[in-house]
Amino acid sequence: MKVTVAITRRPEIADPQGTTVRRALHDLGFAEVDTVRFDRLLTLEVDGSDSETIRQRVEEMCERLLANPVLEDFVVEVDR
Amino acid sequence: MKVTVAITRRPEIADPQGTTVRRALHDLGFAEVDTVRFDRLLTLEVDGSDSETIRQRVEEMCERLLANPVLEDFVVEVDR
Numbered sequence: 192m193k194v195t196v197a198i199t200r201r202p203e204i205a206d207p208q209g210t211t212v213r214r215a216l217h218d219l220g221f222a223e224v225d226t227v228r229f230d231r232l233l234t235l236e237v238d239g240s241d242s243e244t245i246r247q248r249v250e251e252m253c254e255r256l257l258a259n260p261v262l263e264d265f266v267v268e269v270d271r
Numbered sequence: 272m273k274v275t276v277a278i279t280r281r282p283e284i285a286d287p288q289g290t291t292v293r294r295a296l297h298d299l300g301f302a303e304v305d306t307v308r309f310d311r312l313l314t315l316e317v318d319g320s321d322s323e324t325i326r327q328r329v330e331e332m333c334e335r336l337l338a339n340p341v342l343e344d345f346v347v348e349v350d351r
């Protein structure tokens with residue numbers, strides 16, 4: 192089953208990459224850009240048929256390896 | 272207006288980070304994981320009221336700065 196995980200920096204955590212890209216976009220003439228945030232998007236193919244079990248396992252993967260729980264939040268979506 | 276941009280590596284392009292994370296997940300006992308792909312997720316706040324104009328401008332930003340058109344595809348979504 193296909194699972195997507197969006198791992199986003201918590202709002203209070205600085206995003207230097209986003210700040211740099213925002214400046215570069217302004218330099219290119221895209222002055223309408225207020226903010227840019229850079230996050231990670233993971234796509235997993237996972238064996239199994241029960242989407243609730245898969246969701247719980249992938250959330251465990253996020254907590255143990257994929258995300259940094261101090262700095263990041265994550266949202267898991269299992270394709271049905 | 273809030274705009275999300277998913278920038279994904281083209282399928283034929285190798286993803287060493289995904290391969291490494293897949294191996295680490297297997298080492299942790301998550302043997303059900305077949306593949307892992309790492310991509311980028313951007314969230315922009317853009318001034319403007321016409322969502323079609325905003326979409327075109329953000330697609331231009333992707334082509335000129337945000338994505339590498341040789342290696343990557345992108346999908347722009349404007350929140351309505």
